[in-house]
Amino acid sequence: MFGSLTKKFQELSYALSKEKVLTEKNISDAVRDVRLALLDADVGYTVVSEFIKKVKAKAIGSEGVKGVSAGDQFIKIVHEELVSLMGSDEAHLDVKKPFSKILICGLQGSGKTTHAAKLAKMFKEKFGKKPLLVALDLQRPAAILQLETLGKSIDVPVFSLPNEKNPVVVAKEALKEIEYDLFIFDTAGRLHVDDELMDELNRVKKIVSPNEVIFIANSASGQDAVKIAKEFDEKIGITGSILTMLDGTTRAGAALSIREITKKPLLFEGVGEKLDDFRVFNPVSMADRILGMGDIINLVKKAEEQFSEEENAELEKKLRKSTFTFDDYLKQMKAIQKMGSIKGLLKMMPGMPELPDLDDSEKEFSKIEAMILSMTKEERVGKAELVPARRRRIAKGSGTTIDDVNRLVKGFKELLKFAKLLPGLKKKFSRGEAEGLFNSR
Numbered sequence: 001m002f003g004s005l006t007k008k009f010q011e012l013s014y015a016l017s018k019e020k021v022l023t024e025k026n027i028s029d030a031v032r033d034v035r036l037a038l039l040d041a042d043v044g045y046t047v048v049s050e051f052i053k054k055v056k057a058k059a060i061g062s063e064g065v066k067g068v069s070a071g072d073q074f075i076k077i078v079h080e081e082l083v084s085l086m087g088s089d090e091a092h093l094d095v096k097k098p099f100s101k102i103l104i105c106g107l108q109g110s111g112k113t114t115h116a117a118k119l120a121k122m123f124k125e126k127f128g129k130k131p132l133l134v135a136l137d138l139q140r141p142a143a144i145l146q147l148e149t150l151g152k153s154i155d156v157p158v159f160s161l162p163n164e165k166n167p168v169v170v171a172k173e174a175l176k177e178i179e180y181d182l183f184i185f186d187t188a189g190r191l192h193v194d195d196e197l198m199d200e201l202n203r204v205k206k207i208v209s210p211n212e213v214i215f216i217a218n219s220a221s222g223q224d225a226v227k228i229a230k231e232f233d234e235k236i237g238i239t240g241s242i243l244t245m246l247d248g249t250t251r252a253g254a255a256l257s258i259r260e261i262t263k264k265p266l267l268f269e270g271v272g273e274k275l276d277d278f279r280v281f282n283p284v285s286m287a288d289r290i291l292g293m294g295d296i297i298n299l300v301k302k303a304e305e306q307f308s309e310e311e312n313a314e315l316e317k318k319l320r321k322s323t324f325t326f327d328d329y330l331k332q333m334k335a336i337q338k339m340g341s342i343k344g345l346l347k348m349m350p351g352m353p354e355l356p357d358l359d360d361s362e363k364e365f366s367k368i369e370a371m372i373l374s375m376t377k378e379e380r381v382g383k384a385e386l387v388p389a390r391r392r393r394i395a396k397g398s399g400t401t402i403d404d405v406n407r408l409v410k411g412f413k414e415l416l417k418f419a420k421l422l423p424g425l426k427k428k429f430s431r432g433e434a435e436g437l438f439n440s441r
């Protein structure tokens, strides 16, 4: 369905799979590729710019996940943003009431008549509705016959007045058929949006007072479909869109931009001429298909859940083996800091004892982080001595004092000693003790 776009995302994921972490440089390369891929797939320029901005911010702010390549992590971010671009959740039609009305509109040949019938079939079979198809296309001679043939094939009656030239009159008469509970109005299309068509639709709309006005978007027409959707929305007021012709070779751009531009949900997708070639539009499943990588997304989600547990076990092992570095120290602190939010929750529970002040430990943490980040790589992994001149330099670089740096180094050495002294580290290095350790400095 989205052949070339999917292929480009796969290439991108492959290129990034060699990178361990997301960096400014690889993010900006990846983002440039995403931009080109989307523009090439005919997604509108403004939609692409907005999308790219969000992906970039999220990628830069994201933390590495163990066992997940930078590529997979990046693809997951793109996936999340695609889902949000297409509306996040499945939309629902407002047709529960006993006398519901759907007005179908769109340009010529976009699939209006076919999709009016698809909707009738779905509501009849899946929701036990009693639909009536109403033929309001009085422009094309064979239009009524086409709807009648489709209606017959699904055993849904079609209302028409063959000699009437005014669709408003036909609509009015159809609404007298009170034994039906769902009216689906198939209207005429034009090659282009023109005032006459919009006038006619507005007159019909006034009489029908529909629960839903559905724009039929031919996804094969790319950016045009988006422009037309916007015009229909501005002139008539649509409540949602159905993307048709998604089975053909399409550049998918329309699918991605229509919701963003109209702010109205994508309701269904038409994937063929047959009346069963129809399904509810699901943003997640659509994003999966566009990226062609449903498995990766699940993998990253799982890895993220396991991340802290596994990482803690790894840090423990390092501590026992004395290969624990300042980098690891920082990671451990981050894990403890994450627990801070749990502490915040606990605080709100009745009967909880007084907990140490969160703000102080957070301030302390940022200081430690700044100091460790001011060290050279060799210093961080214990390969270079922290001589007084270097300690002064680190204090300056991190906006702290030489005393702070001394305390950090001392605390770190104590931690290593502490680790060696205690064989059952897992039990002893509990949260409380770890916190005590860094509060005492």
Ligand SMILES: Nc1nc2c(ncn2[C@@H]2O[C@H](COP(=O)(O)OP(=O)(O)OP(=O)(O)O)[C@@H](O)[C@H]2O)c(=O)[nH]1
Pocket: 106, 107, 108, 109, 110, 111, 112, 113, 114, 115, 137, 140, 143, 188, 189, 190, 244, 245, 246, 247, 248, 270, 271, 272, 273
């Ligand atoms: N491949 C494919 N063909 C479709 C789809 N929907 C409709 N068609 C075909 O596209 C052609 C036009 O569909 P119609 O339903 O007649 O379109 P329309 O908007 O009612 O056209 P007008 O009434 O002339 O404005 C028909 O041959 C349909 O069978 C779809 O999702 N996929």
Ligand SMILES: [Mg+2]
Pocket: 112, 113, 114, 137, 143, 186, 187
């Ligand atoms: Mg038609």
